[in-house]
Amino acid sequence: MLYNKYLKMNLRSAMQYKANTLFLMIAQTLVTIAELFTIWIMFKQFKSVGYWGFYETVLMFGIITTVFSFAECFARGYDEFANLIRTGNLDRLLVRPRNLHLQILGQKVEFAKFGRVILGIVVSIIAIVNLSVQWTIWKVLVLIGTYFCGAVIIVGIFMIGAGISVFTVENLEFLNIITNGGKELAFYPINIYNKWLARIFTFILPFACFNYLPISYIMGYGSLNPVIYAISPFIGMLFIIPCVLFFNWCISKYQSTGT
Numbered sequence: 001m002l003y004n005k006y007l008k009m010n011l012r013s014a015m016q017y018k019a020n021t022l023f024l025m026i027a028q029t030l031v032t033i034a035e036l037f038t039i040w041i042m043f044k045q046f047k048s049v050g051y052w053g054f055y056e057t058v059l060m061f062g063i064i065t066t067v068f069s070f071a072e073c074f075a076r077g078y079d080e081f082a083n084l085i086r087t088g089n090l091d092r093l094l095v096r097p098r099n100l101h102l103q104i105l106g107q108k109v110e111f112a113k114f115g116r117v118i119l120g121i122v123v124s125i126i127a128i129v130n131l132s133v134q135w136t137i138w139k140v141l142v143l144i145g146t147y148f149c150g151a152v153i154i155v156g157i158f159m160i161g162a163g164i165s166v167f168t169v170e171n172l173e174f175l176n177i178i179t180n181g182g183k184e185l186a187f188y189p190i191n192i193y194n195k196w197l198a199r200i201f202t203f204i205l206p207f208a209c210f211n212y213l214p215i216s217y218i219m220g221y222g223s224l225n226p227v228i229y230a231i232s233p234f235i236g237m238l239f240i241i242p243c244v245l246f247f248n249w250c251i252s253k254y255q256s257t258g259t
Contacts, residue, residue: 006106014111025115052189059127064186066120067150075155077107081162145233150210156243163250186211209236
């Protein structure tokens with residue numbers, strides 16, 4: 001399979017500079033640990049955020065860290081799509097008899113991000129062990145769905161940014177506000193924010209679909225029908241459809257940079 005060849009090529013490239021890859025992985029992992037430490041400090045001062053406790057918030061942190069890092073690791077090509085346009089390499093990809101999305105995914109795989117993926121999974125497991133939850137098969141499926149949903153949504157946002165760069169050539173700073181700002185926002189339950197902000201990150205950019213809503217179902221919180229909370233990750237994954245359509249439409253308007 002072509003994508004397997006891309007993975008091997010990127011891994012071989014990363015292994016040419018083993019020390020650099022290792023130190024990058026350690027540095028990024030330490031940054032994530034520092035972010036987790038700030039949550040711990042906050043809960044030392046305030047025992048809860050609304051009715052959400054420390055380990056429930058840590059589970060949210062673990063989920064968003066895992067999915068965001070996973071998307072950065074394997075879908076970095078969309079996040080740095082503007083570089084393909086500036087260098088003229090996008091023209092080369094377009095004339096190849098291969099799927100453009102597959103080529104973009106294979107352009108850059110950042111294995112240094114994988115340390116944060118592992119850390120996010122470990123943090124999630126620690127939180128789950130310390131939560132008093134009566135687990136059922138449905139709750140397990142919903143929890144697994146949060147990770148799939150989260151990765152799909154982050155990749156979708158990267159696609160939107162890539163599509164916009166067809167017209168702007170440069171990455172726009174407000175896209176970093178959406179991606180990194182959305183990640184920071186998803187560290188905490190979305191109901192603590194103003195209603196207008198919560199609605200944006202629920203119905204437009206559905207971060208809540210792999211954060212607040214499914215965990216509300218698992219913990220038995222919320223005033224709505226539990227089914228709504230349970231199916232939210234699976235509905236959230238539909239976000240990728242308009243993202244792909246938007247990206248493809250932007251590519252159809254691409255006229256080359258003349259590089």
